[in-house]
Structure formats: C-alpha cells, structure tokens
Amino acid sequence: MAFKLGAVPFQAWVPDVFQGAPTAITAYLAVASKAAGFIVLYNLVTGPLAGLNDFLIPVLSLVAALTILVGNLGALRQRNVKRLMALSAVAHAGYLMVGIVVAMHPAVPEHRVFWAIAFYLLTYFLASYGVFGVMSQMPSSDDADQPRSSYASLAQNQPFLAFVLAVGLGSLAGIPPLAGFIGKLLIFVVVFQAGLHGLFGVMLVGVVISIYYYFGWIREAVFPPLRPIDENEEGRRAKLSAIAPSFRVTLVLMLVVIAIIGLGIYQGSLGENF
Numbered sequence: 001m002a003f004k005l006g007a008v009p010f011q012a013w014v015p016d017v018f019q020g021a022p023t024a025i026t027a028y029l030a031v032a033s034k035a036a037g038f039i040v041l042y043n044l045v046t047g048p049l050a051g052l053n054d055f056l057i058p059v060l061s062l063v064a065a066l067t068i069l070v071g072n073l074g075a076l077r078q079r080n081v082k083r084l085m086a087l088s089a090v091a092h093a094g095y096l097m098v099g100i101v102v103a104m105h106p107a108v109p110e111h112r113v114f115w116a117i118a119f120y121l122l123t124y125f126l127a128s129y130g131v132f133g134v135m136s137q138m139p140s141s142d143d144a145d146q147p148r149s150s151y152a153s154l155a156q157n158q159p160f161l162a163f164v165l166a167v168g169l170g171s172l173a174g175i176p177p178l179a180g181f182i183g184k185l186l187i188f189v190v191v192f193q194a195g196l197h198g199l200f201g202v203m204l205v206g207v208v209i210s211i212y213y214y215f216g217w218i219r220e221a222v223f224p225p226l227r228p229i230d231e232n233e234e235g236r237r238a239k240l241s242a243i244a245p246s247f248r249v250t251l252v253l254m255l256v257v258i259a260i261i262g263l264g265i266y267q268g269s270l271g272e273n274f
Contacts, residue, residue, distance in 0.1 A: 001037060001040065001041050001044075002063060004033070004037040005034060005037045005038065005041070005093045005096075005097070006034070006067075006086075006089060006090050006093050007063055007064075007067045007090070007093050007094065007097060008063055008066040008067045008070050008090075008094075009066075011067065011070060011071070011090045011093075014086045014087070014089060014090055015074075015078075015083040015086040015087060017029065017086075018030070018082050018083065018085060018086035018089070019080060019082045019083050019086065019144050020144055022143055023082070023132055023135050023136045023143055024132075024136060026082060026085070026086075026132065027128065027129055027132035027133075027136075030085065030086075030089045030128050030132070031124065031125045031128050031129065034089065034092075034093060034096075034121075034124075035121050035125065038096050038100070038117065038121065041100055042100060042103060042114070042117065045060075045100055045103055045104050046103055046104070046110065050104070053104045056104060057101055057104055057105070060097060060100060060101050060104075061098075061101050061196070061198070061199055063097060064094050064095075064097035064098045064100075064101060064199060064202075065094070065198070065199060065202045066094075067090060067091070067093055067094030067097060068091055068094030068095060068098075068202055068203060068205075068206040069094075069202065069205070069206065070090065070091075071087050071088065071089070071090030071091030071092070071093070071094060071206075072087075072088075072091045072206045072209040072210050072213075073209065074087040074090070075087035075088050075091065075210070075213045076209065076212065076213055078213070079147050079148050079149070080145065080146060080147060080148075081135065081146045081147070081148050081151070081217065082135070082144065082146055084148070084213060084217070085128070085131065085132070085135075088172060088210070088213075088214075089128075091206055091210060092124055092172075094206065095120065095184070095187055095203060095206070096117060096120060096121070096187075098187060098191055098196075098199050098203060099113060099116055099117040099120065099187050099190065100117070101194075101196065101199065102116075102187075102190045102191055102193075102194045102196065103117070105194040105196070107193060107194050107195065108190050108193050108194050112190060113190050115186070116186035116187050116189070116190050117187075119182065119183050119186055119267070120183040120184070120186065120187055122179075122183070122263070123171060123179040123180045123182065123183035123260070123263065124172070124180070124183065126168075126171070126179060126256050126259050126260050126263075127167075127168045127169075127171035127172045127178075127179070127180055127260060128168070128172070129168075129256055130164050130165070130167060130168030130171075130253060130256040130257065130260065131165060131168035131169060131172070133164065133249065133252065133253050133256065134161045134164050134165045134168070134253070136249075137158075137161060137243055137245050137249065138150060138151070138243070139239040139240065139242070139243060148216070148217055148220050149220065151165070151217065151220050151221040152220055152221070152224075152225045153224055153225060153237055153240065154221040154222070154240060155221060155222045155223075156224055156237075157237055157240035157241045157243075158240055158241075158243055160245075160250070160253075161243070161245070161253075162221050162222055163257070164253045164256070164257055165217075165218070165221055166218050166221070166222060167257050167260055167261065168256075168260070169214045169215075169217055169218050170214070170218070171260050171264070172210070172214060173207070173210050173211050173214040173215070174207055174210075175211075176264065177261070177264040177265055178260050178261060178264040179259070179260045179261075179262075179263035179264040180260070180264075181264060182263065182264055182267060184203075184207065187203070188200065188203065188204075191203065
C-alpha cells in the first residue's frame with residue numbers, strides 16, 4: 001500500500017513517472033490512484049486489521065512523518081514542475097496517512113476522521129486538476145521538460161491561466177480562504193483531538209516548507225521577471241500569448257476555481273458530520 005500511495009520508503013518511483021507520463025496521465029496518477037489507495041487502506045485499518053492497532057499506529061506514524069518531510073524537502077530544490085508536483089503528491093500522501101493513523105485511534109469518532117480524509121481528498125483533487133490543467137496548456141516541445149522558469153510572465157500574457165494556477169497552488173499550500181486550508185484544518189483538528197502532538201508538529205513543519213516552493217512558483221508566474229528582455233525571452237512570451245485554451249478547457253478550469261473558493265468559504269453539511 002505504501003508503494004501504491006507513494007509513501008516512504010517506496011516513493012522513489014513517483015517523480016520519474018510523473019515527469020515521464022503525459023500531463024493528463026500524470027493528473028490521473030496524482031489524484032485518482034491516490035484516492036483509490038487511501039479508500040482501500042482506510043477500510044483495511046478500520047476493518048480486517050483493526051486488531052493490530054498497537055503495531056500499526058507507531059509504524060504508520062513513522063511512515064507518515066517521514067513521507068511528509070521527504071516530500072516537502074525534496075520539492076524545495078525542484079525546478080521541473082512535474083517533479084515538483086510529484087514530490088508534493090508524496091507530501092500530501094503523508095498528510096492523508098496521518099488521517100489513517102487517527103482513524104485507528106479510539107479517542108476520535110470514526111465518522112469525523114472519515115469526513116476529514118474525504119474532504120482533504122476532494123480539495124486535493126480540485127487543486128491538482130486545476131494546476132495540471134494549466135500545465136497541459138503550456139507551450140513545450142517536450143511535455144516531460146517543464147521548467148518553472150517557463151511560467152515567467154504568465155500573468156502578463158495569460159491572466160486567466162495564471163489565476164487558476166495561483167488558486168490551485170494556494171489551495172495545495174493550505175492558504176485561506178481556499179478549500180485546501182479547510183482540508184488541512186480538519187486533519188489538524190482530528191490529530192490534535194487524538195493527542196498525536198508529534199505528528200501535529202511534523203505536519204506544521206511540512207506546511208511551512210511547502211509554502212516556500214508553492215509560492216516560489218506563484219511568484220514566477222505572477223510577477224514580471226527582473227532580468228532584461230532578450231530575443232529568447234521575447235520568443236517565449238510570444239508563445240505564451242499564442243496559447244488559446246478551448247471553451248471546454250476554460251469552462252472546466254473556471255468550475256474548478258469556483259469549487260475551490262466556494263468550498264473554502266462554505267462547506268455545507270460537513271459541519272454537522274464533523
């Protein structure tokens with residue numbers, strides 16, 4: 001299951017596969033595969049493996065903590081955005097793994113943990129598809145090679161795509177009032193209620209680290225570069241200006257942004273279930 005989810009110590013395949021796969025397949029691997037894995041793992045620890053809590057809680061706690069740290073620290077030095085999103089996915093697997101640990105803890109009602117994990121998966125799904133949707137529109141001769149620098153001046157040439165990217169990355173970072181903030185908050189709440197203060201601290205450190213690389217990408221895309229404009233820069237900007245997302249892509253990205261902002265402000269009946 002750790003291999004399936006990209007958790008430590010079986011995370012090494014994630015950056016290579018994310019970079020080598022077409023962006024659409026990468027988005028599927030990042031979201032659908034992870035969701036399926038966590039659904040299976042949740043049912044295992046709350047069902048057939050429920051009698052092994054004394055063994056599984058410390059083991060999975062260690063795996064979760066290492067996964068959060070390895071994913072976030074690895075993403076710090078990445079300049080290829082597909083590999084950055086891969087290591088970000090590893091870190092998010094760690095946060096969700098913490099939710100699995102809490103699900104085995106008797107101090108927290110099972111339904112509360114379930115809704116925390118489910119909502120986190122939903123917010124991760126929306127934010128990731130928003131980011132990958134923008135990545136799929138970027139002009140590149142090689143889909144596997146998407147340096148962060150290629151997003152420079154995106155806001156000046158494609159303001160809508162830059163806005164979608166900023167919202168998606170901000171949600172992944174857990175910035176209010178976006179849905180990702182509520183997703184992380186719910187996980188933090190159940191972890192605190194379970195008395196897992198060590199994991200609480202590791203999650204907090206992971207969130208702080210992630211803000212650095214997410215906002216580094218946002219800064220690259222939103223603020224104009226300080227370096228002088230040369231011929232290569234003019235050619236790259238011309239390619240950005242030539243991007244013309246189809247109506248269908250624009251509509252989907254717009255709905256994703258509305259959902260991210262809407263769920264960050266209003267969560268419906270989640271409060272009653274939580």
